[in-house]
Amino acid sequence: MKNLKELNERRAAAIEAKKLLLKKFESAPKADDPEVVAKRAEREAIVAAREARKADRDRLAKLEEERKLAETQALADAAAAEAEALAAEAKNRIARVVLDEAERKAERDRRYAARKAKQR
Structure with a gap:
């Protein structure tokens, strides 16, 4: 179960990083x-x-x-x-x-x- 928990944490961290990157690009000046x-x-x-x-x-x-x-x-x-x-x-x-x-x-x-x- 420990491996499953780490996998979910890493997946969540990756999703959060992608959201932050998208937010950064959206807030960038046009x-x-x-x-x-x-x-x-x-x-x-x-x-x-x-x-x-x-x-x-x-x-x-x-x-x-x-x-x-x-x-x-x-x-x-x-x-x-x-x-x-x-x-x-x-x-x-x-x-x-x-x-x-x-x-x-x-x-x-x-x-x-x-x-x-x-x-x-």
Whole structure:
């Protein structure tokens, strides 16, 4: 009989718990309650503000990325121009060396020809 008594007590406790839960849900505020509407509007405002801040952060990040890309491109252009200038300077130096060698050879040949002309 002890088991039957415990079973009845547990069943009664379960029924009482279900009644309390139902009462709790019945007393809960409805969707059209002014407090619920106000809280929902507040949450929506918070979400909208959060999305606006995120959009602003994304826009700033995009601007920063574009600035860095432009800066990198400017550095690359400057490096290319510097390399081109160095290459042109090297070509100019080589041309001057070749011209100087040609002038020295022409002077040496002139002196040699003058010496030979004296000997005759």
